[in-house]
Amino acid sequence: MLLSAVQNAIFPPQYFSKKSSSVSLWNINESNISQLQTLNSELFPVKYSPQFYENILNGESFGLLATHDNQYVGAIVGRLQPYRFTEDFEGNFNRAGYHQMETYKRDVICGYNYKEIYIMTLGVLSSHRRLGIGRALIDSIIEDSKKNKDIKKIVLHVQSSNSSALAFYKNYGFEVSKLVKEYYRLIPSPDAYILTLELKNRNKTPI
Numbered sequence: 001m002l003l004s005a006v007q008n009a010i011f012p013p014q015y016f017s018k019k020s021s022s023v024s025l026w027n028i029n030e031s032n033i034s035q036l037q038t039l040n041s042e043l044f045p046v047k048y049s050p051q052f053y054e055n056i057l058n059g060e061s062f063g064l065l066a067t068h069d070n071q072y073v074g075a076i077v078g079r080l081q082p083y084r085f086t087e088d089f090e091g092n093f094n095r096a097g098y099h100q101m102e103t104y105k106r107d108v109i110c111g112y113n114y115k116e117i118y119i120m121t122l123g124v125l126s127s128h129r130r131l132g133i134g135r136a137l138i139d140s141i142i143e144d145s146k147k148n149k150d151i152k153k154i155v156l157h158v159q160s161s162n163s164s165a166l167a168f169y170k171n172y173g174f175e176v177s178k179l180v181k182e183y184y185r186l187i188p189s190p191d192a193y194i195l196t197l198e199l200k201n202r203n204k205t206p207i
């Protein structure tokens with residue numbers, strides 16, 4: 001699979017075993033993925049499918065876990081995808097549908113040199129917030145993305161009502177690029193913003 005091959009080249013698993021102060025970041029693999037499932041069930045109102053976790057293990061997406069004093073307290077999951085993928089689907093990845101997505105990957109990724117990182121989830125247990133753990137997780141992704149000249153930007157959706165996440169991301173220079181009405185399903189406050197961080201000193205935007 002092309003995406004996972006590119007991704008593995010950019011994010012080799014051992015790369016994420018970093019340690020700063022009492023926070024450690026760990027690449028997600030078979031041995032710790034259950035920790036991600038436990039965290040996600042505490043952090044998010046939606047239940048992620050088995051495929052969500054399988055994609056991390058098979059390289060379709062990637063993830064980091066954060067520990068604080070040997071306790072799993074936060075995680076980030078993202079994927080590498082074609083540049084402008086989020087905008088091209090009007091910011092509504094879920095409704096793109098599997099076949100449309102596969103066609104898009106096949107037809108477009110080969111033609112584009114450029115990529116974007118899409119952040120699927122980022123969360124820290126409420127007991128451990130404001131300790132810099134979210135910062136450590138997003139910093140790691142931003143810094144590694146900057147090392148690859150083909151990655152033009154980092155994008156994500158966030159509930160428009162989620163003021164703490166908006167404040168968090170704006171710290172790093174993320175800007176609102178779009179409001180997507182009713183992006184989320186089956187939860188209150190379904191509207192989402194697409195937030196974008198353009199990575200500087202990149203090559204020219206593809207035509």
Ligand SMILES: CC(C)(COP(=O)(O)OP(=O)(O)OC[C@H]1O[C@@H](n2cnc3c(N)ncnc32)[C@H](O)[C@@H]1OP(=O)(O)O)[C@@H](O)C(=O)NCCC(=O)NCCS
Nearest residue numbers: 121122123124129130131132133134135164165167168171
């Ligand atoms: C958003 C989230 C990941 C931040 O994690 P965190 O570990 O608490 O963030 P940090 O401690 O690294 O904060 C870094 C900076 O972001 C800003 N920030 C973080 N939380 C904030 C809040 N609630 N209000 C205002 N600013 C905030 C602050 O500037 C903070 O620096 P400071 O503490 O020195 O002032 C966390 O609040 C969370 O898990 N929320 C629930 C899940 C979620 O909404 N995820 C995002 C959408 S996927």
